[in-house]
Amino acid sequence: MNRPTPQLIKLKKWMRKSTINFFERNQDVIAAPSFVSLCNQMIVDVMSSGFEVISRDTHFITCRSRQILSHNLKGDVFKEDEIFAAERAMDDHFERLHEYFDTRIDQGEKKLEMGGFSPNEMQRVVKNYETKTVTNGVTQYLDILAKADYYITILHYLWVTSELSDNPDEARRVKLNTEREVRHHLFGIIRASNTHYNNIRRICNGVVEKRRQERLAQAERDRQKAAEKEAKRLAAAQQRQAEQRKKRLAINQQNLDAEQSEMDGLSSPAVVAA
Numbered sequence: 001m002n003r004p005t006p007q008l009i010k011l012k013k014w015m016r017k018s019t020i021n022f023f024e025r026n027q028d029v030i031a032a033p034s035f036v037s038l039c040n041q042m043i044v045d046v047m048s049s050g051f052e053v054i055s056r057d058t059h060f061i062t063c064r065s066r067q068i069l070s071h072n073l074k075g076d077v078f079k080e081d082e083i084f085a086a087e088r089a090m091d092d093h094f095e096r097l098h099e100y101f102d103t104r105i106d107q108g109e110k111k112l113e114m115g116g117f118s119p120n121e122m123q124r125v126v127k128n129y130e131t132k133t134v135t136n137g138v139t140q141y142l143d144i145l146a147k148a149d150y151y152i153t154i155l156h157y158l159w160v161t162s163e164l165s166d167n168p169d170e171a172r173r174v175k176l177n178t179e180r181e182v183r184h185h186l187f188g189i190i191r192a193s194n195t196h197y198n199n200i201r202r203i204c205n206g207v208v209e210k211r212r213q214e215r216l217a218q219a220e221r222d223r224q225k226a227a228e229k230e231a232k233r234l235a236a237a238q239q240r241q242a243e244q245r246k247k248r249l250a251i252n253q254q255n256l257d258a259e260q261s262e263m264d265g266l267s268s269p270a271v272v273a274a
Contacts, residue, residue, distance in 0.1 A: 008035055016048040022056040023132060029059060036076035036142045039126045043149040046183060049133065050190040051141075057193035058137030061086050061200050068204045072211040082203055094140040097185055097201050101147035108154035116162045116217040124153055136204040141189060148182050155179070 011023070023031075038044050063085055109119045133139050155178055158164045165171040 006035060006128040008038075008128050011130045011132065014048055014129050015051060016046065018049075020056055022052050022059075025057075029063075029134050031134045034131045034133045034139075034142070035128045036127050036131055036146055037126040038149045039124045040149050040152045042179065042183070042222050043152060043186075044129070045147055046148075046186045047129070047145055050187065051138075053190050054141050054193050055132070055134050055138050057190075057197035058135040060091065060197055061090070061193075062135050062137070065200045065204050069207055074209050083200060086200055087195060090137055090193060090220060091140075091238060093189060094137070094144065096145070097144050097189065098140075100185065101144065101151055105147065105151050105154065108151060111158060111163050112161075114153065115158075115161055117157065117161060119154070122153060122157055124150075137193070144189070145186070148186060149186065152179065152182060 023029075036047070038047070061083065066080070069080075069083075112119055112122075131138075131142060133142070155164075157173060159171055159175045162168075162171060164174045
């Protein structure tokens with residue numbers, strides 16, 4: 001059965017402009033079209049500022065860095081330990097957040113049910129936001145955003161129904177603190193990805209710079225070898241010219257000596273008879 005295509009809010013409509021411009025500068029990057037359904041503006045704002053960053057960071061860590069290292073290092077030198085460590089750290093971070101929101105959602109749904117409300121009765125006016133998924137890390141990020149969005153909706157219902165606290169001030173405080181905590185966790189993903197991105201980029205830049213220095217040194221050695229070869233060629237050519245000149249002079253001298261001897265024989269005085 002074919003599913004109807006959802007009405008999407010285009011990427012350029014919701015993604016905040018930045019100095020990264022990852023999708024404009026890397027149009028050849030393989031990206032799977034996708035979308036995420038959200039209803040809370042707070043989550044949309046977090047996504048609009050962080051989506052391009054995590055797309056760039058995770059793509060560089062998992063894809064671009066391997067291209068750079070494999071291009072600039074020999075197979076027996078190219079080690080992926082640093083890349084694997086960064087990928088594992090990001091996977092662990094994603095896993096922790098999945099567990100965090102799964103736990104909070106489960107607690108929130110149970111609290112709603114205890115208050116006589118079913119999670120299925122919550123009204124959520126969702127919008128489908130167009131995305132491009134360039135790595136599995138981006139997929140995980142979008143899944144976490146969807147969970148965070150759902151959790152914030154549950155939190156709002158608990159606040160409205162006074163299930164957070166019978167005291168309005170206390171309920172408001174819990175709601176605001178929880179929202180700040182959610183934002184902190186979501187921006188924490190970006191901080192973590194950016195930290196690993198900078199570390200891997202520093203490694204790649206070091207390899208590229210080292211390779212550049214090696215190419216410059218090799219080019220200098222090649223120039224020196226070419227200069228030495230040219231100097232030897234000129235010296236050999238000069239030696240051949242000197243030998244040829246010496247040979248010509250010797251031949252010319254022999255010819256002169258022969259001609260002189262012949263002339264001396266013709267001009268010798270006749271022997272006077274006694």
